[in-house]
Amino acid sequence: MTAPSPVTRALTPVGQLFALGVDIVRMTFRRPFQLGEYIEQTWFVTKVSALPTALFTIPFGATIALLLAELTRQFGAQSQTGAGSVLAIVQQAAPIVTALLISGAGGSAVCADLGARTIREEIAAMEVLGISPIQRLVVPRVLAMATTALVLNGLATVVGVAGGYFFNVVVQGGTPGAYIASFSAIAQVSDIVVSEVKAALFGFTAGVVAAYRGLNPPPGAKGVGDAVNQAVVISFVLVFLINLILTALYLQIVPPKGV
Template sequence: MSRTAPAPAGEAAPPRPRRRIPGLGALRESGRLFALAGTTVREAFRRPFQTRELIEQFWFVAAVTILPAALVSIPFGAVIALQVGSLAQQLGAQSFTGGASVLAVIQQASPLIVALLIAGAGGSAICADLGSRTIREELEAMEVMGVSPVQRLVVPRVLACMLVAVLLNGLVSVVGTLGGYFFNVMLQHGTPGAYLSSFSALAQLPDLYISEIKAVVFGFIAGVVAAYRGLNPRGGPKGVGDVVNQSVVITFLLLFVVNVVLTAIYLQLVPQKGA
């Protein structure tokens, strides 16, 4: 049995290899992500506010997401309306097709569609931009000059994602509702009056509130995750490409988890109409 030879007298013993704790790296990364989110919120109230940067980022994110959001919302609304309509016909509750499908679009599909498109189109571009700046050491130069990279670069991009998410959420809700209405009336021979009356009978104003709240939260998550991965690239240009892919995947996972939490809280706190 081999044994490690003792260190000669007067010489320091070699350092022992550190034991790697499973999950510690992921926990550390999660802590840094939450720290950046808190710093972003705090830096958003500092002056001077980067109004011009915010407008430029808002226009960029909106330009790359508005058309895909409008196009994607049509099949989403159609699929939900067709599925709900088919199930309602089997149960003999065709009169509730409109209310169920529209609520599903407004509460669930619309904020998720918007957030996924922002993360995939706008968030990936934000991550690539910040990653390229990081490997060129532009952020270190800003810190040397006394400029906060978070306040100068991260805050406008996160706020832009949040504003675009709120505005696009309304667009996707309207387009998805119209798509579901068209396919239900044309393909499943539903009556327009029953579709609209069931929606007015089941829907309530808090349903729109939770949809907009989800859009704000999802936009914040997409912007913060993209900024965090962009500020921490590894391995030069190849590392920038890797963090772009990672930011999209991490954002998708967080969005679905947070969506479940917000939906559960809403259903527990807000009584449903007619219940």
């Protein structure tokens, strides 16, 4: 029997990951829905991710505000500092920060939990009993991560904007009215919508990757640890790739305000 080519070996996990995502979407609408498990996992992911997300967003927002304030000062466009910093936080920083924290905190926990169940053969036992591990265990966890990402994205947006406002107005002596007015003149409702869409998709992607690696870990306890590390790294790469695609599509489809 001919050994599979390197391309085939590389593409097989991609196809399996995509198939798992399709199964999760399909089984989301299958009854019974594990509501109790979903609520428990949502609370757990929120608990481990909320505070780090808020704390991580403050320096993000401050860095963006300080950098843009300096650039706009050099070009004599200080009045547009608020628009640039707030739009950067809403469209890019908030969903990215949310995704990174959801992947690192929630995704690693999900992967470790499913990986431990797999090596203890609990997953195989469920399949023998006719219980779908995807419907029973995976769907609630992935949906919990997507839902939590939506909520935490709103938190990250508020904290990031407040941090940017503080550092621009208080630290650099900017004008509060100009900061807010410039944002109001350029911002659109679609900016918030695309930010929430990104966050939900990032959370879903991180959940699918964590579930896939948790259901397919290398043998032994060390294998579960390796699977957790791989899940986090793969999630980060996919998040940035998806963000690039969504941002490019958004800029092509949605015209700037006033155009």
